[in-house]
Amino acid sequence: xxxxxxxxxxxxxxxxxxxxxxAVGAEARVAKLxxxxxxxxxxxxxxxMAISMVDLTTLEGADTPGRVTSLCTKAMRPDPRDLTVPSVxxxxxxxxxxxxxxxxxxxxPVAVASVATSFPSGRASLQVKLMDVREALSAGAxxxxxxxxxxxxxxxxxxxxxxxxxxxxxxxxxxHLKVILETGELVTYDNVRRxxxxxxxxxADFIKTSTGKVTVNATLPVALVMLEAVRDFAExxxxxxxxxxxxxIRTTKDAIRYLVLVNETVGSTWLTPNLFRFGASSLLNDLxxxxxxxxxxxxxxxxxxxxx
Amino acid sequence: MSEARLxxxxxxxxxxxxxxxxxxxxxxxxxxxxxxxxxxxxxxxSRKDLRDAVTAARGAxxxxxxxxxxxxxxxxxxxxxxAESRRDELAEHVAxxxxxxxxxxxxxxxxxxxxxxxxxxWTDKIAQVLGGTNPVAGPFFNFSIPVxxxxxxxxxxxxxxxxxxxxxxxxxxCVGNTVVALASERRPTPAVLLxxxxxxxxxxxxxxxxxTGPSDELxxxxxxxxxxxxxxxxGVTSVDADGLAALGASSIKRVYRPHEMESDSSLRxxxxxxxxxxxxxxIGQ
Numbered sequence: 148x149x150x151x152x153x154x155x156x157x158x159x160x161x162x163x164x165x166x167x168x169x170a171v172g173a174e175a176r177v178a179k180l181x182x183x184x185x186x187x188x189x190x191x192x193x194x195x196m197a198i199s200m201v202d203l204t205t206l207e208g209a210d211t212p213g214r215v216t217s218l219c220t221k222a223m224r225p226d227p228r229d230l231t232v233p234s235v236x237x238x239x240x241x242x243x244x245x246x247x248x249x250x251x252x253x254x255x256p257v258a259v260a261s262v263a264t265s266f267p268s269g270r271a272s273l274q275v276k277l278m279d280v281r282e283a284l285s286a287g288a289x290x291x292x293x294x295x296x297x298x299x300x301x302x303x304x305x306x307x308x309x310x311x312x313x314x315x316x317x318x319x320x321x322x323h324l325k326v327i328l329e330t331g332e333l334v335t336y337d338n339v340r341r342x343x344x345x346x347x348x349x350x351a352d353f354i355k356t357s358t359g360k361v362t363v364n365a366t367l368p369v370a371l372v373m374l375e376a377v378r379d380f381a382e383x384x385x386x387x388x389x390x391x392x393x394x395x396i397r398t399t400k401d402a403i404r405y406l407v408l409v410n411e412t413v414g415s416t417w418l419t420p421n422l423f424r425f426g427a428s429s430l431l432n433d434l435x436x437x438x439x440x441x442x443x444x445x446x447x448x449x450x451x452x453x454x455x
Numbered sequence: 456m457s458e459a460r461l462x463x464x465x466x467x468x469x470x471x472x473x474x475x476x477x478x479x480x481x482x483x484x485x486x487x488x489x490x491x492x493x494x495x496x497x498x499x500x501s502r503k504d505l506r507d508a509v510t511a512a513r514g515a516x517x518x519x520x521x522x523x524x525x526x527x528x529x530x531x532x533x534x535x536x537x538a539e540s541r542r543d544e545l546a547e548h549v550a551x552x553x554x555x556x557x558x559x560x561x562x563x564x565x566x567x568x569x570x571x572x573x574x575x576x577w578t579d580k581i582a583q584v585l586g587g588t589n590p591v592a593g594p595f596f597n598f599s600i601p602v603x604x605x606x607x608x609x610x611x612x613x614x615x616x617x618x619x620x621x622x623x624x625x626x627x628x629c630v631g632n633t634v635v636a637l638a639s640e641r642r643p644t645p646a647v648l649l650x651x652x653x654x655x656x657x658x659x660x661x662x663x664x665x666x667t668g669p670s671d672e673l674x675x676x677x678x679x680x681x682x683x684x685x686x687x688x689x690g691v692t693s694v695d696a697d698g699l700a701a702l703g704a705s706s707i708k709r710v711y712r713p714h715e716m717e718s719d720s721s722l723r724x725x726x727x728x729x730x731x732x733x734x735x736x737x738i739g740q
Contacts (some may be wrong), residue, residue, distance in 0.1 A: 446676075
């Protein structure tokens with residue numbers, strides 16, 4: 148059972164009861180797991196799995212409907228010459244481009260995710276944030292990527308952070324809610340663990356590392372801490388929550404390291420697009436390139452694939 | 456009494472993206488002098504090292520080509536300056552590797568350095584020789600301009616450890632290509648020394664990459680790598696060259712095979728890895 152949080156004091160007590168993160172141990176563990184060698188047919192399977200987990204993302208000020216169209220086309224059929232390549236999990240765009248993405252994707256299984264709640268800073272009133280969410284949803288978003296208020300979290304107003312997650316979750320209804328912790332701004336692993344719990348208690352379907360807009364994005368140790376939080380939450384409270392790693396993941400090698408980490412931390416149940424995602428743009432091309440390399444036995448050109 | 460001192464032994468490293476890594480494989484191999492004495496431990500490059508080198512060369516190519524021809528000439532001339540100041544070290548290695556006397560090796564080094572200066576001079580002159588204006592039936596200027604092929608893989612000659620290397624590597628660099636060179640397998644140290652000198656010659660990282668290791672194994676990786684635009688097969692026998700050229704053909708590489716040439720003239724080398732870009736321009740009133 149997920150404990151009902153009735154007061155900030157109760158939430159604080161719950162978070163205090165969490166054990167601290169062994170930073171050295173976490174870093175050593177990911178360093179060890181990163182050396183694991185995935186080859187041949189296993190590698191090919193991992194690449195295809197990773198492709199199916201990509202949230203193909205464009206979050207630039209210069210985004211245009213044209214760019215979103217090409218992104219969606221690529222999301223549905225990453226390699227137009229090879230229909231056995233799975234489509235990606237979702238495209239991720241700003242709310243104003245959701246309607247356009249929706250119309251291009253039509254009835255394809257690719258979901259439309261939208262960042263909302265004053266992405267990336269999260270600095271706006273709750274009303275503005277909820278408006279942002281509702282707008283994205285009414286335009287046809289299937290998934291909402293919200294950012295937590297890091298300022299409130301770091302100054303100890305964890306009740307406010309929690310209430311916002313609850314309010315956004317309520318606004319989301321059936322839509323999937325991903326809560327971005329922006330771990331690069333949370334400073335410590337302990338904070339990452341606490342923020343993960345706040346998001347999960349608040350009703351998050353996914354917890355996500357980063358916006359991709361700050362210097363430090365997803366790292367393996369942070370992903371480990373979040374995966375452990377997800378595992379502990381599933382064991383004590385019940386619901387299975389997904390994890391999305393975002394920002395700075397550009398190579399197949401990186402992606403496979405994350406998959407190994409998922410498998411070793413929470414188990415193969417999480418190795419599905421429903422519970423694990425990569426938020427990325429350039430990663431997809433590298434995955435496609437490495438896939439082709441496995442098949443052809445020769446290194447391939449980067450310009451075999453469209454540059455988004 | 457002289458003080459005992461431990462040897463500072465040197466492992467000859469690869470040159471990839473401006474850095475001097477050991478091989479990704481962690482392996483190294485022994486190189487002996489022409490007389491069979493131990494000469495050095497040299498990093499044994501793997502296909503992943505080659506892949507990294509090609510990535511680096513691809514990343515550096517646009518920047519190298521976008522720099523002015525004049526500037527490229529200065530950079531190559533700077534390499535000649537560096538080589539001149541370390542010529543005794545180069546000569547010593549050439550003598551050991553090729554089994555020649557000191558006089559001959561000094562002559563080889565001189566010839567190699569002169570060759571660098573010669574290539575430095577070519578950077579801003581090659582366009583005049585290979586390019587030009589074409590007569591057309593209309594009110595237009597029509598120019599043909601030589602542009603680099605892109606990333607060139609060079610399998611360096613096995614015997615000529617320095618002079619052959621300089622010729623094979625600087626020709627494509629001079630016209631704006633970036634290079635991944637497989638140094639002579641048995642005689643790699645002069646090439647590695649020259650690679651070290653590029654880091655003090657303003658060569659942008661990734662423009663020249665040098666991998667040492669088993670030529671027969673690595674040449675086929677270079678030939679089949681689809682992101683390599685040109686392949687210089689100076690260092691393989693004409694029998695092996697057939698197979699490698701066929702591998703290269705699958706990704707439409709330009710292939711340079713000196714064995715087939717009646718004379719291995721330098722202009723032929725300069726011409727080997729350029730494409731011709733033709734531009735139309737209206738004649739103003």
